[in-house]
Amino acid sequence: MAQGLSHVFAASVRICADDHTRICRDVVCSCRGGAGAPGAAAQVGDATIQDAIGKARRSLGRYRVMALITGVMLLILCVEMIYKYGLVQGLGVSDGLLPYIEWIPFAHGWIYVLYLVTVVDLWSKMRWGLGRLVTLVLAGVVPVMSFVLEKRVVADVGARLDALEQRHAGVAGGTGTEQG
Secondary structure, three states, X not given: OOOOOOEEOOOOOEEOOOOOOOEEOOOOOHHHOOOOOOOOOEEOOXXXXXXXXXXXXXXXXXXXXXXXXXXXXXXXXHHHHHHHHHHHHHHOOOOOOHHHHOOHHHHHHHHHHHHHHHHHHHHHHHXXXXXXXXXXXXXXXXXXXXXXXXXXXXXXXXXXXXHHHHHHHHHOOOOOOOOO
């Protein structure tokens, strides 16, 4: 099997994070050291590869939106906690504002759950290691970390997907279209 050509096994389409042009269809993938049945890999057409890249880009978009929303909600939660525990309970400031902001921890909790769903979705499509998953999960609970990590992840994944499109276009005879 030529290295420039893509391969599949079976199940949902995922893009390997390694720097090559393989599209994997199972958690077990030969490009990640997994073992598959001999001859189980089949060649994938342009439509399947473009579909996988499109799914990864959409997953990245969902992650980006949720990372930003989670980061903003975490900062709002920090302000709420400083007010509630630092000012009201610590310094005895009036608690008249508390009934209006008591929803913030609950909203952040549910938004964080949605963030986790987008993290797992992106992680599974990009076939990253467990360390990257843990880092992405922690980014939702450490103030400002979600903004920093979101910028890095978007740049990294965007570059990898662009390279995958270019490599595949080169393998397919240069018939791919460039996206700007």
